[in-house]
Amino acid sequence: xxxxxxxxxxxxxxxxxxxxGSSRRRCKLDEILHGILMEVRAKQxxxxxxxxxxxxxxxxxxxxxxxxPYGLNYLTxxxxxxVVKAGFPKMTFHALRKFxxxxxxxxxxxxxxxxxxxxxxxxxxxYNHYAFLGLGHKLELTEKITRNLGIPLGTESxxxx
Numbered sequence: 001x002x003x004x005x006x007x008x009x010x011x012x013x014x015x016x017x018x019x020x021g022s023s024r025r026r027c028k029l030d031e032i033l034h035g036i037l038m039e040v041r042a043k044q045x046x047x048x049x050x051x052x053x054x055x056x057x058x059x060x061x062x063x064x065x066x067x068x069p070y071g072l073n074y075l076t077x078x079x080x081x082x083v084v085k086a087g088f089p090k091m092t093f094h095a096l097r098k099f100x101x102x103x104x105x106x107x108x109x110x111x112x113x114x115x116x117x118x119x120x121x122x123x124x125x126x127y128n129h130y131a132f133l134g135l136g137h138k139l140e141l142t143e144k145i146t147r148n149l150g151i152p153l154g155t156e157s158x159x160x161x
Contacts, residue, residue: 002027002037026116037061101130 028038040061047065049053056067063069078092091099097118104114115126 002029098130105130 015108044063044067047067048057051066054066056063058067061071074132075093079096080090083089083091101114101118104117106109111126112123114130118126120126120129
């Protein structure tokens with residue numbers, strides 16, 4: 001399990017405090033992600049043995065080689081560079097979050113489930129930020145309505161009498 005229990009707000013790290021109660025959540029890890037995290041942990045353990053007392057262990061999963069946490073803006077500045085280096089289109093970390101929400105909704109995951117997964121306090125807050133997502137699902141609904149009205153799919157225009 002991965003637990004979210006800290007946040008960065010107003011440019012400062014806040015320990016054991018999250019943006020909202022729903023932001024403090026636990027996520028079950030799949031085998032691949034669990035394996036990656038175990039590799040990170042093994043590397044940290046090796047660095048601890050190598051550096052001894054010079055290793056700063058604050059218990060973070062992702063930290064510098066000497067254990068020091070990354071700066072508050074590290075993800076904001078480095079993520080776009082990593083994306084380009086990996087050969088993906090330019091995007092921010094938050095754009096990846098929106099993409100994930102959209103992909104889940106297009107895969108017929110309910111808005112309530114997606115809202116809970118990304119840590120929104122309620123579905124209304126989620127809708128305020130992501131109501132435009134799920135276009136594939138909206139197209140599917142439109143096709144169902146069209147079929148129920150008896151309009152053949154693929155017609156460019158149809159008139160209802």
